[in-house]
Amino acid sequence: AGHTVVIGDKKYALHQVPSGIFRKGKKCVIGNIALNPGLLVSEITKLRGLGVDINPNNLVISNLANLTTLYDRELDGASCGRLGTTKKGIGPTYANKKTRTGLLVHDFFDVKKLEEKVRENTLFANHVLNFYNASPVDVSEVLEELLSAREKLLPFVSKDVQGLVYFNDGSLLFEGAQGTLLDNDLGTYPYVTGSNTVIGA
Numbered sequence: 001a002g003h004t005v006v007i008g009d010k011k012y013a014l015h016q017v018p019s020g021i022f023r024k025g026k027k028c029v030i031g032n033i034a035l036n037p038g039l040l041v042s043e044i045t046k047l048r049g050l051g052v053d054i055n056p057n058n059l060v061i062s063n064l065a066n067l068t069t070l071y072d073r074e075l076d077g078a079s080c081g082r083l084g085t086t087k088k089g090i091g092p093t094y095a096n097k098k099t100r101t102g103l104l105v106h107d108f109f110d111v112k113k114l115e116e117k118v119r120e121n122t123l124f125a126n127h128v129l130n131f132y133n134a135s136p137v138d139v140s141e142v143l144e145e146l147l148s149a150r151e152k153l154l155p156f157v158s159k160d161v162q163g164l165v166y167f168n169d170g171s172l173l174f175e176g177a178q179g180t181l182l183d184n185d186l187g188t189y190p191y192v193t194g195s196n197t198v199i200g201a
Contacts, residue, residue, distance in 0.1 A: 010050070016040040017047060018175050021054060027168075028059050029161055034093040034194065035065040035105065037149035044152075061153060062161040067103040068093040069118070070145055071125035071137045078132040094184075094194030096121070105157055108150045118142050174199075 003014045007022060014021075016039055018028040030040075040061075044054050072089030079092075096102030101121060107114045119139055126136040158164065165172065180186055182193045183201075195201070 012047065012050065012052075015043055017043050017054070017059070020173065020175070021047070021052060021059060024053075026058065027164065029158075029164060030059070030061045030065060031161065032062050032064045032066065034068050034090045035061070036068040036088065037105075037153055038145050041149045041152045056155045059156055060158045060161065060164060061105055061156045063104065063106040063109075063157050063159045064161070065105045066093050066097050067105060067107070067146065069103065069121075070142045071122050071129075072096070074134065074137050075125055075128060078129055078134040091194045103146075105153070106159075108146075108154055108157065111147070111150075114146065115143060118146065 003019050005012045005014060005019050005022060012022070016030065016035065018030065020026050020028045044059075048054055068089040072092040073087065074089075075092040076089045077087045093102060101117075101124075103114070103117055103121070107117060122137055122139040122142055129136055180198055181188050183197045184192050184195055186196075186198060187193075
């Protein structure tokens with residue numbers, strides 16, 4: 001989401017980690033969002049270095065979160081930048097979700113299948129990048145980034161986020177995106193985000 005949290009004289013810049021991570025005894029859940037695995041690993045490492053306790057007991061990642069890859073970021077910069085996007089690959093990640101070609105955190109459990117999907121998706125992405133006269137993406141770089149993050153993130157992954165919701169008996173605080181005007185369906189299209197940000201989503 002991109003939140004800056006100030007606690008006393010300390011300032012923390014968050015990008016993927018929920019701000020609830022600073023509350024002791026609370027379980028934070030990263031739901032079915034566009035998740036940049038390398039960025040998340042980097043953020044967890046940085047926060048731990050600042051003394052923030054982050055472990056699989058207080059941070060859970062949905063196995064249905066959508067993985068944002070290097071080719072998504074490159075496509076965003078080449079094709080969607082004119083819309084004023086952040087160029088972080090969020091739009092292309094959700095486009096892949098809609099065409100059912102995207103990668104999910106769940107794909108971390110089957111490396112062979114993950115590699116097959118990455119090769120096919122990178123090939124397609126490079127065709128699109130060529131259309132925009134942009135440099136192609138090296139499939140080995142995409143795989144290296146994903147597999148490096150995989151080892152560090154797997155302990156946090158849950159296949160039953162809905163179960164966590166029921167277990168907590170509705171005592172939940174949802175940290176959503178910025179609001180209705182960025183909603184993909186109800187917002188100021190095309191100047192919207194790639195997902196649905198209203199409460200119903």
